[in-house]
Amino acid sequence: xxxxxxxxxxxxxxxxxxxxxxxxxxxxxxxxxxxxxxxxxxxxxxxxxxxxxxxxxxxxxxxxxxxxxxxxxxxxxxxxxxxxxxxxxxxxxxxxxxxxxxxxxxxxxxxxxxxxxxxxxxxxxxxxxxxxxxxxxxxxxxxxxxxxxxxxxxxxxxxxxxxxxxxxxxxxxxxxxxxxxxxxxxxx
Amino acid sequence: xxxxxxxxxxxxxxxxxxxxxxxxxxxxxxxxxxxxxxxxxxxxxxxxxxxxxxxxxxxxxxxxxxxxxxxxxxxxxxxxxxxxxxxxxxxxxxxxxxxxxxxxxxxxxxxxxxxxxxxxxxxxxxxxxxxxxxxxxxxxxxxxxxxxx
Numbered sequence: 001x002x003x004x005x006x007x008x009x010x011x012x013x014x015x016x017x018x019x020x021x022x023x024x025x026x027x028x029x030x031x032x033x034x035x036x037x038x039x040x041x042x043x044x045x046x047x048x049x050x051x052x053x054x055x056x057x058x059x060x061x062x063x064x065x066x067x068x069x070x071x072x073x074x075x076x077x078x079x080x081x082x083x084x085x086x087x088x089x090x091x092x093x094x095x096x097x098x099x100x101x102x103x104x105x106x107x108x109x110x111x112x113x114x115x116x117x118x119x120x121x122x123x124x125x126x127x128x129x130x131x132x133x134x135x136x137x138x139x140x141x142x143x144x145x146x147x148x149x150x151x152x153x154x155x156x157x158x159x160x161x162x163x164x165x166x167x168x169x170x171x172x173x174x175x176x177x178x179x180x181x182x183x184x185x186x187x188x
Numbered sequence: 189x190x191x192x193x194x195x196x197x198x199x200x201x202x203x204x205x206x207x208x209x210x211x212x213x214x215x216x217x218x219x220x221x222x223x224x225x226x227x228x229x230x231x232x233x234x235x236x237x238x239x240x241x242x243x244x245x246x247x248x249x250x251x252x253x254x255x256x257x258x259x260x261x262x263x264x265x266x267x268x269x270x271x272x273x274x275x276x277x278x279x280x281x282x283x284x285x286x287x288x289x290x291x292x293x294x295x296x297x298x299x300x301x302x303x304x305x306x307x308x309x310x311x312x313x314x315x316x317x318x319x320x321x322x323x324x325x326x327x328x329x330x331x332x333x334x335x336x337x
Binding site: 029056057058060061064082083085086087101135136137 | 279286291294295298299303305306307309314317318321322325
């Protein structure tokens with residue numbers, strides 16, 4: 001699959017989903033971050049506002065990259081669980097909440113609730129980057145519960161969600177659980 | 189492959205930090221084999237099997253690479269660039285280590301494809317707590333999810 005082919009495939013899949021969707025985006029490692037960017041751009045271009053859960057890359061890197069890819073961050077909040085591991089102090093700064101580490105799942109849940117509430121009306125989304133990184137810092141059982149809580153929350157409030165993962169990087173049982181909880185699994 | 193059969197290449201010029209990581213391996217049930225390169229050039233020699241590292245059996249590809257950013261001869265970012273532009277080596281996860289939390293270092297590291305970034309300046313305990321799960325994850329990892337169809 002060429003770079004353009006995977007983008008077309010992903011965009012076709014996303015376009016066929018309707019207004020609200022919760023998906024497991026399972027990609028080949030070489031397309032992973034580009035797929036996340038495409039999915040994010042797809043949602044922000046449609047005027048959706050959302051939360052980017054950054055477990056793999058820090059906020060300052062992400063915002064620079066999004067600018068380069070012409071992704072509008074005006075209606076985007078970030079929860080960054082990476083920067084504190086590189087010495088940043090926890091707390092809220094601008095459109096980002098910096099939390100201690102990807103193992104602080106309760107804090108992630110609390111801040112998700114707070115930030116979603118701040119967004120007001122309109123279509124909202126949550127994007128999780130990335131599921132394999134969460135596995136480094138959390139037990140599978142804990143992540144199953146966490147994912148279920150997030151997905152229940154999204155369904156209750158009619159919000160969309162993207163759980164971004166890399167093929168072959170998560171245990172089968174967790175993959176199957178996540179896949180069953182989501183409306184669709186998109187493989188690129 | 190068992191954890192003890194896995195290899196980690198640590199490129200680090202500070203003897204203190206090498207000792208710290210070695211100690212972690214000894215006391216925290218980490219069974220992988222730690223290979224030390226004292227600067228960026230030695231790390232590249234290992235990865236490209238040059239000079240004393242020419243024996244592939246004796247010096248296998250690492251399962252994880254930990255790179256200090258500030259190293260003599262060739263710095264960590266240059267080594268990272270070489271790894272991530274190599275068709276085979278780019279699949280190996282790389283953790284960048286640094287004494288700083290400088291924004292440029294962080295952005296350079298992620299822009300060039302590192303998987304993780306850990307600052308030594310966060311204090312000994314936090315440094316250990318951050319690095320240990322990363323090492324264990326890559327040593328214990330079984331690639332078992334279904335292949336994309």
